Amino acid sequence: xxxxxxxxxxxxxMIDRREAIMRVTALLGGVxxxxxxxxxxxxxxxxxxxxxxxxxxxxxxxxxxxEDIAFLDEVADTILPETSTPGAKAAKTGAFMALxxxxxxxxxxxxxxxxxxxxxxxxxRKAHKVSFMAATPQQRLTLLEALDRExxxxxxxxxxxxxxxxxxxxxxxxxxxxxxxxxxxxxxTADPPAHYFRMMKELALLGYFTSEIGYTRALRYxxxxxxxxxxxxxxxxxxxxxxxx
Amino acid sequence: MPIRNRHEDAMQDAIQDTSYDAIVVGxxxxxxWAAKELTEKGLRVLLLExxxxxxxxxxxxxxxxxxxxxxxxxxxxxxxxEMYPVLKRDYPLNEKNLDFWASDKDSPYxxxxxxxxxxxxxxxxxxxMWGRQSYRWSEFDFEANSKDGVATDWPIxxxxxxxxxxxxxxxxxxxxxSEGLPQLPDGKFQPAxxxxxxxxxxxxxxxxxxxxxxxxxPGRTANLTRELTGRSACQYRDACWLGCPYGAxxxxxxxxxxxxxxxxRLTLKPFAIASEVIFDRDRKRATGVRVLDAITNQxxxxxxxxxxxxxxxxxxxxxxxxxxxxVWPGGLGSSSEELxxxxxxxxxxxxxxxxxxxxxxxxxxxxxxTGFYIPRYRNLFGDKREYLRGFxxxxxxxxxEWSRAVAxxxxxxxxxxxxxxxxxxxxxxxxxxxxxxxxxxxxxxxPTKKDKWGLSVLKIDCATGENERLMRKDMTxxxxxxxxxxxxxxxxxxxxxxxxxxxxxxxxxxxxGRDPKTSVLxxxxxxxxxxxxxxxxxxxxxxSACQNPSLTYMALTARAADYAVRDLNRRNx
Numbered sequence: 001x002x003x004x005x006x007x008x009x010x011x012x013x014m015i016d017r018r019e020a021i022m023r024v025t026a027l028l029g030g031v032x033x034x035x036x037x038x039x040x041x042x043x044x045x046x047x048x049x050x051x052x053x054x055x056x057x058x059x060x061x062x063x064x065x066x067e068d069i070a071f072l073d074e075v076a077d078t079i080l081p082e083t084s085t086p087g088a089k090a091a092k093t094g095a096f097m098a099l100x101x102x103x104x105x106x107x108x109x110x111x112x113x114x115x116x117x118x119x120x121x122x123x124x125r126k127a128h129k130v131s132f133m134a135a136t137p138q139q140r141l142t143l144l145e146a147l148d149r150e151x152x153x154x155x156x157x158x159x160x161x162x163x164x165x166x167x168x169x170x171x172x173x174x175x176x177x178x179x180x181x182x183x184x185x186x187x188x189t190a191d192p193p194a195h196y197f198r199m200m201k202e203l204a205l206l207g208y209f210t211s212e213i214g215y216t217r218a219l220r221y222x223x224x225x226x227x228x229x230x231x232x233x234x235x236x237x238x239x240x241x242x243x244x245x
Numbered sequence: 246m247p248i249r250n251r252h253e254d255a256m257q258d259a260i261q262d263t264s265y266d267a268i269v270v271g272x273x274x275x276x277x278w279a280a281k282e283l284t285e286k287g288l289r290v291l292l293l294e295x296x297x298x299x300x301x302x303x304x305x306x307x308x309x310x311x312x313x314x315x316x317x318x319x320x321x322x323x324x325x326x327e328m329y330p331v332l333k334r335d336y337p338l339n340e341k342n343l344d345f346w347a348s349d350k351d352s353p354y355x356x357x358x359x360x361x362x363x364x365x366x367x368x369x370x371x372x373x374m375w376g377r378q379s380y381r382w383s384e385f386d387f388e389a390n391s392k393d394g395v396a397t398d399w400p401i402x403x404x405x406x407x408x409x410x411x412x413x414x415x416x417x418x419x420x421x422x423s424e425g426l427p428q429l430p431d432g433k434f435q436p437a438x439x440x441x442x443x444x445x446x447x448x449x450x451x452x453x454x455x456x457x458x459x460x461x462x463p464g465r466t467a468n469l470t471r472e473l474t475g476r477s478a479c480q481y482r483d484a485c486w487l488g489c490p491y492g493a494x495x496x497x498x499x500x501x502x503x504x505x506x507x508x509x510r511l512t513l514k515p516f517a518i519a520s521e522v523i524f525d526r527d528r529k530r531a532t533g534v535r536v537l538d539a540i541t542n543q544x545x546x547x548x549x550x551x552x553x554x555x556x557x558x559x560x561x562x563x564x565x566x567x568x569x570x571x572v573w574p575g576g577l578g579s580s581s582e583e584l585x586x587x588x589x590x591x592x593x594x595x596x597x598x599x600x601x602x603x604x605x606x607x608x609x610x611x612x613x614x615t616g617f618y619i620p621r622y623r624n625l626f627g628d629k630r631e632y633l634r635g636f637x638x639x640x641x642x643x644x645x646e647w648s649r650a651v652a653x654x655x656x657x658x659x660x661x662x663x664x665x666x667x668x669x670x671x672x673x674x675x676x677x678x679x680x681x682x683x684x685x686x687x688x689x690x691x692p693t694k695k696d697k698w699g700l701s702v703l704k705i706d707c708a709t710g711e712n713e714r715l716m717r718k719d720m721t722x723x724x725x726x727x728x729x730x731x732x733x734x735x736x737x738x739x740x741x742x743x744x745x746x747x748x749x750x751x752x753x754x755x756x757x758g759r760d761p762k763t764s765v766l767x768x769x770x771x772x773x774x775x776x777x778x779x780x781x782x783x784x785x786x787x788x789s790a791c792q793n794p795s796l797t798y799m800a801l802t803a804r805a806a807d808y809a810v811r812d813l814n815r816r817n818x
Contacts (some may be wrong), residue, residue: 209648
C-alpha cells in the first residue's frame with residue numbers, strides 16, 4: 001500500500017484527446033468548473049496556409065450538394081439505423097455532418113472527408129459491385145463494419161504512437177482543450193480525427209445524439225430536472241439521461 | 246416562474262451627475278460586492294463597467310435554448326477561431342456563451358511568454374461564467390509566505406477575514422458540507438449538493454485508507470440549495486455559464502447588483518472605460534476617475550471621495566500604471582517597485598481517472614452543477630515534500646454517455662441501442678495547485694501596442710518555476726495512487742500541459758503587505774500612496790494558495806468597504 005511518503009514513478013501519458021474528452025466528460029458530467037476539466041487535446045493549428053492551397057487544388061470549396069447530404073444521411077443511418085427509436089436520417093444527421101465539415105473543419109481535414117466519401121463509394125463498388133446509394137441495407141452494413149474495423153485499427157495505432165511521442169512533452173506545444181460545457185461538440189469540432197470513416201462516425205454520433213430526436217427519443221432529457229438524486233436504481237435497458245443543455 | 250430581480254432600468258438613464266461618494270471600477274465579482282456594501286452603508290456609488298450591460302434574465306439569450314437549437318451543437322467553427330485567437334486555445338471558445346467573453350481583437354495584449362488571458366467585459370464580468378467553486382483560505386495560507394520566507398508576509402490572518410467570509414457566504418449562498426478541516430475552514434453553508442453513489446463509495450474507502458487525512462467532500466459551490474430573497478434554488482439544469490433564469494447561481498446580476506440597486510444610491514454606467522485615476526499630488530489622494538466612453542470615445546472626469554478598483558487582476562494594475570505618472574513614472578502604487586510583479590495563477594490540467602466496479606445497478610438523476618473536492622494534504626500535518634505548498638483535487642464520478650461510442654468498435658442497430666444506455670461508472674479528478682509568487686512574473690505597459698480605443702495594452706511575462714514542476718509530479722501520481730488503492734480499475738493518468746492564465750485564477754501584481762517599501766496595498770487594501778484608493782480584486786493577493794480565489798475576493802472587498810466607510814466617517818480619507 002502506498003503512503004503519503006511514497007512517490008509514484010508513473011509517467012503521465014498524454015491520452016487521446018477525443019477519448020479523453022469522451023471519458024472524462026461523462027465522468028465529470030455535471031461538473032462545470034471553470035478550467036476544471038483538464039483534458040488533453042491534439043495539437044492542431046497546423047499550417048493553415050498550406051492547407052488552404054491544398055484544398056483549393058483539390059477543389060473542395062464547393063458546397064455539399066443535396067446528393068452529398070443524401071449520401072451522408074445513408075451513411076449515418078447505417079451506423080445508427082431506426083430501431084425502437086428513430087434513426088440518424090430522421091434526425092437530419094447528413095446535413096449536420098456537412099455543416100460541421102464546412103464550418104469547423106480546416107481545409108486539410110475537409111479534403112480527407114470529401115475524399116473519404118468517394119473512397120467509401122468505391123469500396124462499395126469493389127465489395128458489392130454497386131454504389132453505396134444503390135446497395136441494400138445489409139450490403140451497406142457489411143461494408144461499414146469493415147470500414148469501422150479499419151478505422152479502429154488505424155486510430156488505435158495512431159493513438160499509441162502519439163502517446164509515445166507525448167512522453168517528450170514540449171512546454172511550448174500548442175494545445176487546445178475543451179470542457180464539458182460544450183463537449184463533446186467542442187472536442188469533435190476542435191480536432192478532427194485522421195481517418196475519414198472515424199470522422200463520419202463521430203460526426204454521425206454527435207449529430208444524432210445531440211439532435212432533438214437524440215435527446216428526447218434515443219436518450220431521456222429533462223430540461224429542468226428540479227432536483228438531484230445522488231443514487232437511484234438502474235435496470236439494464238433503461239435509457240441514459242442526456243447531458244447538460 | 247422564476248422570481249425576477251432586475252435592477253432598475255432607470256438607474257442607467259440620464260447620468261449627468263459627475264460627483265459621487267464612491268466610484269467602483271468594474272462590475273464583476275469584486276466590483277459587485279463593493280457596490281453592494283458601499284451603497285448599503287449609505288454612499289452614493291457610481292459603478293463603472295467597460296462593456297455592455299447584461300440585464301438579469303432578460304439578456305441571458307441562450308439560457309433556455311434547447312441543446313439541439315445550436316447549429317453546431319455548442320462546438321466551434323473556423324470563423325469563431327479567427328475572431329478569438331486567444332480564447333480558441335481552451336474551452337471558453339464555444340457556441341453557447343461566446344458573447345460573454347471579451348474580444349481578443351478589440352483588446353489585445355502582448356505575450357512575452359504564452360499567457361492565456363480569458364476576460365469577460367460586460368456588466369457582471371466573469372461572475373456570469375465562473376466555475377462557482379467557493380473555498381475559504383485557512384491560517385496555513387495566510388501565514389505561508391512568512392513561514393516559508395517566500396515573497397512578503399500577508400498583512401492579515403484568518404481571524405481578520407473569517408467574519409467577512411461569514412458575511413459574503415450568507416448573501417451569496419454557498420452549498421457545502423461542514424467537515425472540520427483546519428486547512429479548509431467550514432463556512433455559513435446552505436445544504437451541500439451530495440456526492441453520487443460512485444463518489445460516496447470511493448469517498449468511504451479513501452477516508453478509511455488515509456485515516457481521514459485525505460478525503461473526498463462535496464464541491465462547495467455558489468449554487469443555491471435553498472432559495473434566497475429574489476432567487477430560486479438550483480433546478481439542476483447545469484447550464485450555469487449561460488446566466489441562470491432562476492438566479493440560482495451567484496453572479497453580480499443575481500446577487501449583489503439587485504441589493505445595491507435596492508438602496509436607490511447606485512448608478513451603473515456601462516461602456517465606461519476607466520482610463521486613469523485622477524491624483525492630487527498635494528493632498529496625496531485620488532479625486533476621481535477619468536472615463537473614456539467606449540462608444541463615443543468622449544472623456545469625462547468623475548469625482549468621488551473613495552475609489553474601489555475591481556477591474557480584475559491585471560486591469561486594476563493596468564489602471565494604476567496609467568495614473569499619477571507625473572509623481573511616479575511607474576504609476577500610482579509603484580513606489581515600492583512591486584506594482585505589476587508577482588503575477589500568479591493556479592496550475593492544473595493533470596490528474597487521473599479510472600472505472601468503478603460493482604455499481605451497474607445504480608444511477609443518479611439531475612445534473613448537479615458541481616463535483617467533489619479533495620482538500621489539500623501535502624506539506625501539512627507533518628507531511629514534508631521537496632516542494633512548498635500543495636494542491637487540491639476537483640473531480641467527479643458518473644456513468645459514460647453516448648460519446649464513448651466514438652472510440653468503440655461498432656455500427657448498426659444493436660450498437661446504437663447499446664449507446665442509448667449509460668455505460669460503466671468512471672471517476673477522476675484534476676489537481677489545482679498553488680503557484681508561488683515570484684517578482685520576475687510581471688506585467689508592464691507595452692510602449693507600442695494599442696487597443697481599439699488607442700490605449701496602451703499590457704505586456705505579460707510569466708512562467709511557472711521549479712516548485713511548480715516538482716509539485717506536478719505528485720499532482721499526477723497521487724491521484725492515480727489514491728484511485729488504485731480505492732480499488733478503481735484501469736487507472737490512467739493525464740497531463741494536458743499548462744500555461745499561466747489557463748486557470749483563469751490570475752492573482753497578484755498589486756500585493757497587500759505590511760511595508761510600503763515592499764508592497765502596493767496595506768492590510769485594508771488601500772494603496773499606500775493614496776489611501777482613498779482601494780484595490781480588492783485578485784490583484785491584491787500576496788500568495789495564491791490552492792483554493793479557488795473568488796470567495797476570498799468577495800470577503801476582502803466587503804472587509805475593505807466596511808473599513809473605507811468607517812474611515813470616511815472618521816474623516817481620515
